[in-house]
Amino acid sequence: MDFSYRRVEVAPSVSLNVGLLGEGSPIVLLHGFPQTHLMWRHVAPRLAAAGHQVICPDLRGYGDSDKPDGTAAYAKRVMAADVVALAQALGHERFALAGHDRGALVAIRAGLDHPGHVTHLASLDVLPTLDSWEVLHGTAGVVGFHLYLMAAPAPIPERLIAGAPDVFFGHFLDAWGNGAIPPDVREVYLRASRESIPSIVSDYRATATIDVDDDQVDRVDGNQLRMPVTVLQQDWGAALGFDAKARWGAWASDLSHHTVTAGHFMAEEEPDLVVRHLLALLER
Template sequence: MIAGFENGRAAVNGQEIAYSAGGSGPALLLLHGFPQTRALWARVAPRLAERFTVIAADLRGYGGSSKPKGAEHYTFREMSADQVALMSALGHERFHLVGHDRGGRTAHRMALDDAARLLSLTLMDIVPTHYLLSHLNRKVAAAYYHWFFLAQPAPFPEGMILADPDRFYESCLLGWGGATLADFDPGQLAAYRAAWRDPATTGAMCDDYRAAIRYDYDLDDADLSRRVACPALVLYGASGAMAKAYDVPATWADRLSDMRAAAIPGGHFFIDTAPEATAEALLDFLP
């Protein structure tokens, strides 16, 4: 999965969470997003492992982790609780946290629910969930239509996706910032395909998006006055859909007390397409 890392699966929070671990030093948790797996970090994690004990985990519903049925199981609060419990099981009471896409939304919820555990927070190419849904505009609706398609009642989106999963998910990889399939490492792309071809994974990913609209919006609404205190970094794709639609750092300004921000060349999947620039930005920020 990640060269030189050990793979494991931990029973935590009523789930089985798959992870890869390597390196030494302060603990650093990496969380991927949709429609990927922890293989996202294959060309970034080894660089980080030169200074940190790196744990790259699959979110519940994704990759090698458990896939419970029902949107109520996929709130960012539940997904965060899995990862907090994983880090405890691995002996890391405090850690740095990096999340991309759904992993970033999980990370933001963790920073609200378990702030004392975090040494720092890095959010990659997202605007706050509540902000995106409450400030929706036509550009975002067109680019991020999948939020509303995946959230439709089962089995409508699942049936349409599973008729040709590669076509649907590859359109996601290519649709949010000018990438081509040649920009993705073949081994990582093979890992993504193997995961999303599993019907249980497609069902889980749909439940993830159902939960955002049914539950996470209200959970975030209750926390709008709260700010994350730990040092925070906001990274975003310079040519991604979010950068085109929003001033990404500005959307986080009233939610993060100690914030830095930087654009990375590329679109939403800049971790895949610009791994060296991504690693350098993280190493420059992390103490």
């Protein structure tokens, strides 16, 4: 089964490249870094076969979607509004939402800001923004070196990454990939990332500034995810010394949290596992 494609305007001067598959109740799938919507290529057909319209956009700033300038354009609150506008443009006021990595941060913000639109939410291998920064400390936190690099003032990270983009982005694809990303897809990811350095850096820079502030307000106000939530996560807690389930439980009362043995790119490495949990989530 192949995606059909549409270009959908979600904000003034911002359109997303969107892959669509299947018919039925909608589920939006948001990709992570350094990927595009193609990371869902094994998952989307199975969800479509189960009776869902699967909506797979390239996030703003990634892939073939538009890439506005500036850190504020990549606040997760702004990117979450893109998702709601996309679903509405396709005729859906309510939809399920799953995200991986960066896409999961967008999905979490969409669930917090738009609970009337998001019916179910899944997060693959990420903590909410505020918690991520809190658990990265000491030498164990070196695993997140890119978070600090891309939070640095412009144009430092942009110029450093542009000096060897395939080395930088390829590091994550190879170190986290467990062989699940074939050469042709790897090259698509590398090309897309080479063409998106300023916007990818802006996305990460927003997570170290605007997004932290937004999460802090929600924590103080007690704002939680009101819909059923499923989390699939590597065993970060063992490596970094925290209780991932407890941290997630502070954000979601209807939580199904699973520690999995798959690597970071689990939708590509173990799509059957991901599909099984997404279908179970949609039944809740």
